[in-house]
Amino acid sequence: MYKVHPLVVGQAHVGAVLDVFWSLTRQQGLVEVPILAFLIEGGPEPILVDTGMREPERATGVHRLGPHSKSREQSLQAQLALHGLEPGDIRTTLITHLHYDHAGGMELLPNSRFVVQRTEIMAAAAPMGPAELEIGSKDMFFDRKDIAAVVDSLWDRVDMLEGNKQILPGIEAVLYPNSHTPGSQCFYVETEDGTVALVGDMVRKVDLNVDKAIPPGLFYDLESMMRALADIKGRADLIYPAHDPHIARLGTGYTGPFDT
Ligand SMILES: [Zn+2]
Structure with missing residues (x-):
């Protein structure tokens, strides 16, 4: 049985339209949300899911989103330290998808392998999208620095998946092609409370998107x-x-509102 701990690795102001299908909401403003990674404990080794964002400034500068922030307490190192871990202790990191706010800290983990779907790497390297998009631009929220690391400096530590896979007994990776991104995957983790789904951005709000x-x-x-x-x-x-x-x-360290 595993335990899943949320790690608060940043905060972001993003459009409320990300929560629900464009045409079905009148809410056009910005909402403040946390950026979460997750730590899975209870197995043979601690496993990290996602790594947060590279630099908050890139969210506004590159992706033209609202303000993002990452306090010292929200650094990946500080969040791991809350669980008695250092970045070097992580040997396996599961990446839900390669967006800037999920795959921006991979180089901070000197000993980790990175589990990513092959189709996600392909799509992130050459995103399909109109170059003139007002937000996201032609990178479609993939940060070229992250993708460059995946295909170059981290390449020997990248484990490419081709669909569903059991990571360990009780931890399953499931690929959902052409969903939130071309190669988004969810991780299903067996815990005392039942099966926990680490869904990345497949689900923004459980009540709206799932229920x-x-x-x-x-x-x-x-x-x-x-x-x-x-x-x-x-x-x-x-x-x-x-x-x-x-x-x-x-988790620990989120100072934003809870009523969104
Ligand atoms: Zn995200």
């Missing part, structure tokens, strides 16, 4: 996204979205 089956605002293929959300609902007892203030509350 009411309203897809979140960013997806590549609507049909694939809807099927993925139904599959997540069927597999998981608990769903931990990577930007959910209520999940952040289970």
Whole structure:
């Protein structure tokens, strides 16, 4: 049985439209959300899921999003230290997807291997999207510095997955093609409380996206996204979205609002 700990590795102001399918919300403003990574303990080694963002300034400068921040307490090192770990102790990091706020700290982990879907690396290296997009631009929220690291300095430590895989007994990776990103994957972890789904950004808000089956605002293929959300609902007892203030509350260091 594993334990899953949220790590609060930053905060972000992003459009509320990311929570629900564009045309189904009138809420057009910014919301403040946490940026979460997760630590899985209880197995033969600690396992990290996602690594947060590289530098908060890149969110505004490169991706043209709202303000982002990362306090000293929210650094990956500080969040791991809360659990008695140093970055060098992590030997396996599971990456839900390669967006700037999930794969921005990989170089901080000198001994880790990185588990990523092959299709995600392909899509992130050459994103499909209009160059004139107002936010995201033609990088579509993939930071070229992260992708450069994946295909160069970290390459020998990248474990490319080709679909679903058991990472360890009780930890499953499931690929959801063309959902939040072309190669987004979720990790299902067996805990005392049941199966915890670490969903990355497949789910923004459980009540809207899963219970009411309203897809979140960013997806590549609507049909694939809807099927993925139904599959997540069927597999998981608990769903931990990577930007959910209520999940952040289970960790340490989040100072943003909980009422979004
Ligand atoms: Zn995200």
